[in-house]
Amino acid sequence: VSAFTPALISSIALIGMNVKVIFGIHDIYDDREKIYFSFKYYLWKKILKFSKHVTFYAVSKAALKAWIKYLNIDSKRITIIPNSIHSSYFIEGMKKNKLKTILNKKIGISSQDKVVLFVGRTERKKGLDIVYNSLKTYLIPKKLHLVVVGKPDDTISETFLNNMTKEIQNSIWKDRIHFLGLRNDVPKIMAESDILLHPSRRESFGLVLAEGLAVGLPIVASNLDGIPEVLDGTESIIIKHEDPALYTNSLLSILDWSDEKIAIAAEKGKKQSQRFKTEIIKKSILNIFNSSL
Numbered sequence: 001v002s003a004f005t006p007a008l009i010s011s012i013a014l015i016g017m018n019v020k021v022i023f024g025i026h027d028i029y030d031d032r033e034k035i036y037f038s039f040k041y042y043l044w045k046k047i048l049k050f051s052k053h054v055t056f057y058a059v060s061k062a063a064l065k066a067w068i069k070y071l072n073i074d075s076k077r078i079t080i081i082p083n084s085i086h087s088s089y090f091i092e093g094m095k096k097n098k099l100k101t102i103l104n105k106k107i108g109i110s111s112q113d114k115v116v117l118f119v120g121r122t123e124r125k126k127g128l129d130i131v132y133n134s135l136k137t138y139l140i141p142k143k144l145h146l147v148v149v150g151k152p153d154d155t156i157s158e159t160f161l162n163n164m165t166k167e168i169q170n171s172i173w174k175d176r177i178h179f180l181g182l183r184n185d186v187p188k189i190m191a192e193s194d195i196l197l198h199p200s201r202r203e204s205f206g207l208v209l210a211e212g213l214a215v216g217l218p219i220v221a222s223n224l225d226g227i228p229e230v231l232d233g234t235e236s237i238i239i240k241h242e243d244p245a246l247y248t249n250s251l252l253s254i255l256d257w258s259d260e261k262i263a264i265a266a267e268k269g270k271k272q273s274q275r276f277k278t279e280i281i282k283k284s285i286l287n288i289f290n291s292s293l
Helices: 004-013 039-050 061-071 087-094 101-107 129-140 155-169 186-191 209-215 245-253 260-275 278-292
Strands: 023-024 054-058 078-080 114-119 144-149 176-180 197-198 221-222 238-241
Touching: 004 023, 023 061, 039 061, 054 061, 061 078, 078 155, 087 186, 087 209, 087 260, 101 144, 101 176, 101 186, 114 129, 114 186, 114 209, 129 155, 129 197, 129 245, 144 186, 176 260, 186 209, 197 209, 197 245, 209 221, 209 260, 221 245, 238 245, 260 278
Parallel strands: 023 054, 054 078, 114 144, 114 197, 144 176, 197 221, 221 238
Antiparallel strands: none
């Protein structure tokens, strides 16, 4: 199980029944999220901490460390199992589509245009404002297009996105920013893109980063939480601060990469992404189930 309600129900309902509960930690539990320190979560923490039939796995070292501190538990009760990548990303990575067939049909992007891709919930936490501010004045002179894939998932996101789209509609670069919403062909869109930009302000793992590596995309991302673990050993650029100028400079430097450099980066990314193949993660999950018996 994962998330608040399933973990709470299963932890209480299965007390004394000799049934093990395995709880997945998919977030960073720290003071950046105030609700995690509310009274409701205080009770939840106490129940989980003293429910000896509950064991945990975290999707990254960062998530593991934060959870141990948050719950104040023995590290022996928790292990690391990363998220896994769907096989379609590896398939698209092998047939990188420089013709930009889908994007040409959908929004008129040509094979000569450079595409900067953002994939994720369209909210401030994921850093969409940093993406926008780092790119907007360079879209026209550098012949770039920003493609945003993702759907708002709450009223805060809707307000945040509405304010941004109003500014975009009144700008000279409005024809170079494209909100595609939720898509079921993300692997193909990634294969037609040139750079993945991911300046998230909070990220326990960053599945989209692992997927981008599998496709062979150059990546610029924030240097926090589980992100450096996912991008370890690659040519990805990770940035410590939220300053859009730092993302701009990194993005422009990638645009100047030679074909050889791009190929080397893609190869390193694909090699790292092998760690997150479904077959490998399945074995780790089976191991934790077997050890709980």
